[in-house]
Amino acid sequence: MGVRVLVIGSGGREHALLLGLSRDPSVTDLHVAPGNAGTAAIATTHAVDVASADAVVALAREIAADLVVIGPEVPLVLGVADALREAGFATFGPGAQAAQIEGSKAFAKDVMAAAGVRTARSEVVDNPARLDAALDRFGPTWVVKDDGLAAGKGVVVTTDRAAARSHAAECLEMGHPVLLESFLDGPEVSLFCLVDGETVVPLIPAQDHKRVGDNDAGPNTGGMGAYAPLPWLPDDVTRQIVDDVVKPVAAELVRRGTPFSGLLYAGLAIGKDGPAVVEFNCRFGDPETQAVLALLRSPLGQALNATATGTLADLPPLEWADGAAVVVVIAAENYPGKPRTGDVITGAGGEGVLHAGTALGSDGQVVSSGGRVLGVLGVGADLAEARVQAYERIDAIKLPGSHHRSDIGKAALDGEISI
Numbered sequence: 001m002g003v004r005v006l007v008i009g010s011g012g013r014e015h016a017l018l019l020g021l022s023r024d025p026s027v028t029d030l031h032v033a034p035g036n037a038g039t040a041a042i043a044t045t046h047a048v049d050v051a052s053a054d055a056v057v058a059l060a061r062e063i064a065a066d067l068v069v070i071g072p073e074v075p076l077v078l079g080v081a082d083a084l085r086e087a088g089f090a091t092f093g094p095g096a097q098a099a100q101i102e103g104s105k106a107f108a109k110d111v112m113a114a115a116g117v118r119t120a121r122s123e124v125v126d127n128p129a130r131l132d133a134a135l136d137r138f139g140p141t142w143v144v145k146d147d148g149l150a151a152g153k154g155v156v157v158t159t160d161r162a163a164a165r166s167h168a169a170e171c172l173e174m175g176h177p178v179l180l181e182s183f184l185d186g187p188e189v190s191l192f193c194l195v196d197g198e199t200v201v202p203l204i205p206a207q208d209h210k211r212v213g214d215n216d217a218g219p220n221t222g223g224m225g226a227y228a229p230l231p232w233l234p235d236d237v238t239r240q241i242v243d244d245v246v247k248p249v250a251a252e253l254v255r256r257g258t259p260f261s262g263l264l265y266a267g268l269a270i271g272k273d274g275p276a277v278v279e280f281n282c283r284f285g286d287p288e289t290q291a292v293l294a295l296l297r298s299p300l301g302q303a304l305n306a307t308a309t310g311t312l313a314d315l316p317p318l319e320w321a322d323g324a325a326v327v328v329v330i331a332a333e334n335y336p337g338k339p340r341t342g343d344v345i346t347g348a349g350g351e352g353v354l355h356a357g358t359a360l361g362s363d364g365q366v367v368s369s370g371g372r373v374l375g376v377l378g379v380g381a382d383l384a385e386a387r388v389q390a391y392e393r394i395d396a397i398k399l400p401g402s403h404h405r406s407d408i409g410k411a412a413l414d415g416e417i418s419i
């Protein structure tokens with residue numbers, strides 16, 4: 001009997017998950033809530049408030065889902081996975097307590113300290129009167145993080161003390177504690193691992209491009225593009241990340257009685273002393289997932305189901321295509337500020353175009369509805385070929401006022417990244 005899967009979320013990550021699931025012969029029926037214009041072409045769309053556990057459980061019941069896959073962090077942190085499991089649904093994604101590894105940066109630091117994992121020195125500031133003295137204990141460079149969920153945009157990394165202070169003051173004014181961190185030098189790696197208790201299965205490593213502009217200019221975003229695998233990262237470093245970072249953290253969460261089940265995303269900087277954690281996320285990364293899953297040859301549904309049902313240790317080793325994948329994000333005018341929305345997009349139906357901030361207009365046209373609008377994939381025998389394909393595909397897409405980076409994967413291709 002075929003597997004009926006419900007995917008929760010509406011971004012490029014969820015489009016990539018649905019495409020991966022649609023390639024798994026055991027998956028016969030795909031549903032998505034709330035989805036976007038691109039996911040509507042491959043899954044049945046349900047307009048549901050995905051932050052409401054009751055609404056998601058009711059939908060899972062209505063469609064008799066065999067597996068529910070939760071993409072974004074917000075429903076995970078709010079306990080939607082707990083509610084689904086209590087209602088008897090196999091669910092991919094951690095419960096609210098384990099999701100604190102992303103939901104609270106202070107919690108993540110505490111887990112890492114207990115697990116003996118290298119990470120930046122940090123201090124939480126929740127009182128504006130203590131901000132200046134705390135800033136004096138860091139920088140330059142200053143790393144200032146909103147200690148909550150901020151879709152990747154709550155982090156400011158700057159050599160300008162005034163800019164660091166102003167971001168911290170803004171967070172404090174909103175009533176959010178601020179995390180100050182020492183700056184971790186070295187190229188960044190996103191390593192996604194399927195985790196079921198103490199069982200850890202890594203996917204291939206990827207690298208995100210977080211700044212809005214070419215050559216890493218401008219403010220941080222949710223991610224402007226990514227590529228995988230990383231030609232400059234030796235396999236033994238990936239193994240070291242699994243053994244010295246992800247496994248100890250998974251074990252510490254088990255020890256605390258809040259085992260992690262789902263996708264644990266380790267964001268690391270590879271410095272001269274080895275890998276150090278920049279952040280953990282409790283879900284697949286966006287846009288890295290789009291590049292990583294483009295190379296997965298094993299059935300995705302089987303891997304997610306094994307994680308959700310506590311049988312990950314029995315999953316056959318994952319198989320990957322040779323070559324490389326690149327995803328380039330097309331962003332709306334003014335992103336990462338308040339994006340302009342409602343523009344008509346043409347050419348977004350082609351192969352390798354993953355939708356993120358899109359919706360169907362009343363006349364059936366595809367229109368922009370968010371900051372990161374599309375992710376355009378390129379896959380090839382190597383990074384050079386993958387980049388050529390992605391940028392050729394972009395040429396066929398029109399979105400007024402949009403912008404994208406022209407250098408995704410370029411530094412790696414040019415041999416400019418080393419550890």
Ligand code: GLY
Nearest residue numbers: 208223285286287
């Ligand atoms: N690529 C960054 C993130 O998913 O948080």
